[in-house]
Amino acid sequence: MDHLVAFIGNLNSFQRPMTISQQIAALQADLRQLQQQPTGTCNSMTSKQYKMPKFSTDKFDDYHMADPISWWQGFTNELSIHLVPPESKISALYLCSTDASQVWFNHPAQTEGVEVAKLNTKITWEAMTEKWRKRFIIEEAQGKGANRIFTMHQGNQSTREWLTEWQKLVTILNLDIPFVHLHREFFQRSVDALSTALGERSLYTDFDQIMEKAHEVIQTNRWAANEQRSQPTFAERGKGPRPQQVAIVQSDGQDDDQALTHESSEGDGVNALPPRRNNKKKKAKSASTTEVGQLNEPWKKFRLTEEKFKLRQKWNCCYWCNSTKHTTWQCPDEGKEDVRPQQSSGN
Secondary structure (H helix, E strand, O other): OOHHHHHOOOOOHOOOOHHHHHHHHHHHHHHHHHOOOHHHHHHHHHHHOOOOOOOOOOOEEOOOOOOHHHHHHHHHHHHHHOOOOHHHHHHHHOOOOHHHHHHHHHHHHHHHOEEEEEEEEOOOHHHHHHHHHHHHHHHHHHHHHHHHHOOOOOOOOOOOHHHHHHHHHHOOOOOOOOOOHHHHHHHHOOOHHHHHOOHHHHHHOHHHHHHHHHHOOOOOOOHOOOOOOOOOOOOOOOOOOOOOOEEOOOOOOOOOOOOOOOOOOOOOOOOOOOOOOOOOOOOOOOOOOOHHHHEEEEEEEEOOOOHHHHHHOOOOOOOOOOOOOOHHOHHHHHHOOOOOOOOOOOO
């Protein structure tokens, strides 16, 4: 209405029509003149400048090797969520990049002779998307892949993970590295056990043959698989579970020495921790006769104290020499003397 009043001017200055029909005709003529004006005249006065939203995604940092694929997916999702108009998408991409990545925008801006904020007038968003993906996804993947191949070493990495990583690298699009260099680097950077098991590298004509043979080798060759096999050890209190211990008890009800056995995946012997001194005082048991003392106090037979006897029994040590490599009745120092108490004949 303000525009209508401004166009008509002071209503008091108009000559008043003689009839109502003439007054209506004059108003209709004024409205037709307003409708014929360019639409930009009113829009330029009422339109608001677009305000760029704040993106929650991190800025793209090509210098520190950010993942361009995942970053681009997150960025385009935010463009859709914030309803960014097409003419502002290039500016949004520029603002969501770090200084090192922003330098790349200077070339197309200088080529077109405009500022970065005006690139949308020279380059469509679809064309800019293609340029960005070619520069930071395709070409960058080739450079990173080649750099990774010539700098990595297997080390302690398992061969299964090592092969998976190589399969990803050799499938990079347009990776301009001949096979002769690829398989040489693979053999040199793998562990010696794997390279030896694969044989002469000149026997292979493509990388698929190497991968197939490597997967076959690691099924039976533990060293080529480069996997650490855990060895059971005695764990201290608070540092993990102890191995399961099985006590062997004599079936006739009489006391027998308990052999503590520890199962191992390798079948090798297990070294026990040195016995710890027990500070608790033990009450000495008195024996009425020598025979009863032999049964109730077996440690005397090995010239040990009760405390030392129980510690050696606990850790499965030889009662004679405190060794864990053999049982008491296999001790070479005492002539394989049996430690089990003799049963009375009953006579």
